[in-house]
Amino acid sequence: MKKLTPMMKQYFEIKKNYEDSILFFRLGDFYEMFFEDAIVASRVLEIALTGKNCGLEERAPMCGVPYHSSNSYISKLIENGYKVAICEQVEDASASKGLVKRDVVRIISPGTVMEENLLDNKKNNYLMSIYVDNNKVGISYVDITTGDFYATSIEENNLVEEIAKIQPKEIIYNDNSLSEKLEKISILNNIFLNKESNYYYSLDEDILYKYFSKEYIENLRLSDILEVKYSLIGLLNYIFNTQKQITSNLNNISMYNSKDYMSIDMFTRVNLELTETLRSKQKKGSLLYVLDKTNTAMGGRLLRKWIEQPLINKEKIEERLNLIEEIKDNFTLREDICEELKNIYDIERLCGKLAFEKINPKEMVSLKESIEKIPNIKNILLNSDTKYIKNLINGLDELKDIYLLIDNSLLEEPSITLKDGNIIKSSFDERIKTLRELSTNGTYLIKNIENREKERTGIKSLKIGFNKVFGYYIEITKANLKQFEIPNNYIRKQTLSNAERFITDELKEIEEKILNAEEKIKDLEYELFVDIRNKVYKNIDRIQKVAKTIAYIDVLTSLAKVAYENNYCKPSINTSGELNIIDGRHPVVESIIGEENFVPNDIKLNTGDFKIGIITGPNMAGKSTYMRQVSLISLLAHIGSFVPAESADIPIVDRIFTRVGASDDLSQGQSTFMVEMTEVSHILKNATKNSLVILDEIGRGTSTFDGLSLAWAIVEYINEKIGCKTLFATHYHELTELEDKFKGIKNYCVAVEERGEDIIFLRKIIRGGADQSYGIHVAKLADLPFEVIKRANEILKDLEKNDIVNKNICSEAAITYQSSSNENKELKQELVKEKNDLDEQLSFSNIEKESILKEIKLLNIINMTPIEAMNALYNIQNKVKSIGDDVL
Numbered sequence: 005m006k007k008l009t010p011m012m013k014q015y016f017e018i019k020k021n022y023e024d025s026i027l028f029f030r031l032g033d034f035y036e037m038f039f040e041d042a043i044v045a046s047r048v049l050e051i052a053l054t055g056k057n058c059g060l061e062e063r064a065p066m067c068g069v070p071y072h073s074s075n076s077y078i079s080k081l082i083e084n085g086y087k088v089a090i091c092e093q094v095e096d097a098s099a100s101k102g103l104v105k106r107d108v109v110r111i112i113s114p115g116t117v118m119e120e121n122l123l124d125n126k127k128n129n130y131l132m133s134i135y136v137d138n139n140k141v142g143i144s145y146v147d148i149t150t151g152d153f154y155a156t157s158i159e160e161n162n163l164v165e166e167i168a169k170i171q172p173k174e175i176i177y178n179d180n181s182l183s184e185k186l187e188k189i190s191i192l193n194n195i196f197l198n199k200e201s202n203y204y205y206s207l208d209e210d211i212l213y214k215y216f217s218k219e220y221i222e223n224l225r226l227s228d229i230l231e232v233k234y235s236l237i238g239l240l241n242y243i244f245n246t247q248k249q250i251t252s253n254l255n256n257i258s259m260y261n262s263k264d265y266m267s268i269d270m271f272t273r274v275n276l277e278l279t280e281t282l283r284s285k286q287k288k289g290s291l292l293y294v295l296d297k298t299n300t301a302m303g304g305r306l307l308r309k310w311i312e313q314p315l316i317n318k319e320k321i322e323e324r325l326n327l328i329e330e331i332k333d334n335f336t337l338r339e340d341i342c343e344e345l346k347n348i349y350d351i352e353r354l355c356g357k358l359a360f361e362k363i364n365p366k367e368m369v370s371l372k373e374s375i376e377k378i379p380n381i382k383n384i385l386l387n388s389d390t391k392y393i394k395n396l397i398n399g400l401d402e403l404k405d406i407y408l409l410i411d412n413s414l415l416e417e418p419s420i421t422l423k424d425g426n427i428i429k430s431s432f433d434e435r436i437k438t439l440r441e442l443s444t445n446g447t448y449l450i451k452n453i454e455n456r457e458k459e460r461t462g463i464k465s466l467k468i469g470f471n472k473v474f475g476y477y478i479e480i481t482k483a484n485l486k487q488f489e490i491p492n493n494y495i496r497k498q499t500l501s502n503a504e505r506f507i508t509d510e511l512k513e514i515e516e517k518i519l520n521a522e523e524k525i526k527d528l529e530y531e532l533f534v535d536i537r538n539k540v541y542k543n544i545d546r547i548q549k550v551a552k553t554i555a556y557i558d559v560l561t562s563l564a565k566v567a568y569e570n571n572y573c574k575p576s577i578n579t580s581g582e583l584n585i586i587d588g589r590h591p592v593v594e595s596i597i598g599e600e601n602f603v604p605n606d607i608k609l610n611t612g613d614f615k616i617g618i619i620t621g622p623n624m625a626g627k628s629t630y631m632r633q634v635s636l637i638s639l640l641a642h643i644g645s646f647v648p649a650e651s652a653d654i655p656i657v658d659r660i661f662t663r664v665g666a667s668d669d670l671s672q673g674q675s676t677f678m679v680e681m682t683e684v685s686h687i688l689k690n691a692t693k694n695s696l697v698i699l700d701e702i703g704r705g706t707s708t709f710d711g712l713s714l715a716w717a718i719v720e721y722i723n724e725k726i727g728c729k730t731l732f733a734t735h736y737h738e739l740t741e742l743e744d745k746f747k748g749i750k751n752y753c754v755a756v757e758e759r760g761e762d763i764i765f766l767r768k769i770i771r772g773g774a775d776q777s778y779g780i781h782v783a784k785l786a787d788l789p790f791e792v793i794k795r796a797n798e799i800l801k802d803l804e805k806n807d808i809v810n811k812n813i814c815s816e817a818a819i820t821y822q823s824s825s826n827e828n829k830e831l832k833q834e835l836v837k838e839k840n841d842l843d844e845q846l847s848f849s850n851i852e853k854e855s856i857l858k859e860i861k862l863l864n865i866i867n868m869t870p871i872e873a874m875n876a877l878y879n880i881q882n883k884v885k886s887i888g889d890d891v892l
């Protein structure tokens with residue numbers, strides 16, 4: 005067998021530790037990839053796959069990307085769901101004998117990227133760690149670009165919901181039994197899942213003390229929540245393993261309890277379009293889009309967080325509402341603050357770069373310029389006619405020392421690189437000043453020599469130039485060389501096609517001084533910059549704290565602005581369970597069609613005689629919009645935001661559920677009836693009497709007969725067993741019968757006006773049930789061929805005249821149609837389907853009757869004990885009693 009070349013041996017030594025990453029192996033000015041990595045990368049990056057002799061029979065598949073443009077290639081791999089391990093030469097090539105030492109210096113993964121082009125500036129980039137221990141789950145997650153760091157303990161069945169809320173970019177976990185669950189949600193949310201969970205193998209707590217002080221960790225009392233401790237250990241192990249360094253912006257872990265926030269499951273988030281729309285997955289058209297008037301990236305991220313985790317504590321909600329009220333009512337304050345905020349850079353992410361030693365001089369100046377605005381903001385707020393705001397801002401650190409440190413030392417427009425000079429002000433350091441003088445002086449001397457030599461030789465076109473190979477030289481054209489005499493001290497250095505280049509001893513002497521000075525300046529500037537960077541880093545927690553306050557003010561201002569511009573009102577929050585909204589509007593729909601075109605509606609629900617609203621009305625009437633508007637207004641109030649309504653009294657709600665029937669187009673076609681029922685089952689099991697439940701056309705995904713029965717049973721169950729506030733939109737008119745049967749259920753419908761053959765949607769919700777579905781009217785609005793509409797009306801009239809239970813009538817109608825229009829097969833089929841549907845629209849009482857008869861029929865009397873027979877009879881009698889006499 006042939007032997008591997010030494011370099012390939014080195015490659016395999018390194019690669020074996022990074023099996024799950026694509027290894028970028030530095031060779032000169034390139035990163036090379038080999039074997040499987042090369043095959044994958046060449047396909048994803050669309051670059052040529054070549055081969056390299058590696059000592060074995062077959063050449064190693066290989067591809068490579070240039071070092072200087074590697075960033076865009078790395079980005080592309082990350083976007084396509086790969087991790088990249090960067091392997092550099094870790095010793096000076098010239099200093100080493102034989103093979104240069106190489107090692108991985110950093111791993112880039114979706115949850116640990118720092119590169120701006122891979123980050124959404126208004127969205128956190130979380131890496132999440134999950135540690136399962138006996139049904140208890142410790143989770144911790146961090147955004148290493150901003151330092152946001154959270155941890156909590158939850159129950160295993162809340163895990164998916166928590167992940168849907170946090171939306172991490174990457175997950176590590178300790179227990180493979182979770183894989184199936186995690187894979188599902190990862191696909192839905194585009195999360196990178198690390199299958200290898202070896203970050204927990206060593207549950208050595210030393211890693212905690214590498215990032216935090218012993219005292220800090222002790223204060224977290226992790227011994228009571230070991231699952232959280234281990235999740236943190238895994239997370240920090242992973243970060244250390246990818247970043248290969250300890251300095252970091254992680255200096256605070258926020259421990260929280262998920263029960264302190266409203267719980268919203270994944271489907272509800274999606275259905276309510278909180279941060280992105282259902283169809284296009286874009287922010288535009290979502291609730292976040294309407295609310296986001298933030299001026300900083302930090303504020304944008306915080307607002308998203310607020311929407312994703314609404315509060316359920318009355319005092320905390322009111323604190324936000326009061327702050328927003330003060331800004332909303334003060335026009336100049338609002339505008340002035342926005343002006344200042346506009347000029348503030350992403351301080352949190354600048355701190356991230358600072359901590360991971362990736363900040364460049366220009367970014368350091370951006371940090372300074374941002375800090376510069378803080379006293380202005382403080383002044384504006386302190387001088388305003390406010391109470392809560394003033395309190396909030398009073399103790400804000402102005403970071404004057406840091407501002408001065410950067411302002412005194414760095415040029416106003418410094419370089420973006422660290423080693424090419426042009427960073428430090430001459431006034432900051434005497435040595436820099438002297439060296440710069442020397443360098444400028446040198447350039448001046450050269451100019452003098454040029455002039456002197458021109459005169460001495462008489463050659464007017466003589467010039468002194470500079471290049472990297474020869475340094476300074478005197479250039480004389482060939483024509484002049486023939487004509488004039490060249491001084492003896494000129495040394496010929498280079499011949500061009502039309503000129504000769506010379507050097508002199510004098511020139512070389514000056515050159516050395518200049519170049520030396522420039523080299524020295526660069527080194528010194530780098531040194532000074534690193535020193536300044538370290539000094540600023542020591543204050544990173546102060547800067548991060550200020551960034552948090554700025555983000556907070558930004559969000560408050562944004563919500564105040566939206567409240568003012570969109571005419572929102574301040575909701576009052578209660579704990580009595582009464583929901584009362586006057587003239588409520590849908591925040592997103594009204595932003596699209598304009599407030600003046602939106603018909604506002606009221607809602608009143610409580611925990612007693614008015615728990616459930618059954619909403620009937622034709623398609624397109626506005627049922628879905630109305631129900632969503634109720635959830636969104638409630639949600640907005642829990643965020644602490646003003647709401648689109650004349651007035652709103654909102655009870656604290658522990659959970660909001662929103663489900664849409666399977667065949668509704670909203671479900672994107674991927675939903676099946678089974679999924680719909682699974683979701684409903686989830687609601688029935690988890691809703692409490694303090695929840696708000698929105699069910700939109702549930703039961704639609706199956707035949708009318710089944711669907712109606714299910715819908716009926718679900719409403720009954722909610723009313724009797726759960727007692728939560730519920731809105732249920734349906735086109736089954738039969739459900740309106742529930743109002744008479746149960747206390748707590750009330751009928752609503754969307755008003756429509758009939759004008760001859762047409763209908764006009766009034767969009768007004770009124771008491772009572774709809775008595776007609778107006779299906780044909782709506783079809784007419786949709787421009788169905790006139791022939792079809794006309795024929796449908798005829799059939800309908802026929803059906804109305806006769807009892808629809810009598811199936812023959814419908815068949816007759818269908819047959820008449822068939823004979824009058826033989827060709828149109830499709831229409832015929834549609835008609836037959838419609839007939840079948842109508843057949844199934846038996847009255848509900850009949851359904852119950854049939855079910856009881858069936859039950860009697862199936863009784864196995866021969867095999868029953870007398871007691872069993874008695875019980876069966878007793879049950880049947882009870883059922884018959886509950887239907888009432890009119891049926892039997």
Ligand code: ADP
Pocket residue numbers: 593601602603604621622623624625626627628629630767
């Ligand atoms: P349904 O669920 O009853 O079929 P939707 O709620 O989907 O009806 O509403 C259909 C359309 O009617 C919406 O797209 C919206 O543009 C419009 N609409 C709904 N409610 C209102 C309203 N209150 N004011 C104005 N337009 C409305």
Ligand code: MG
Pocket residue numbers: 624627628629700
């Ligand atoms: Mg609808």
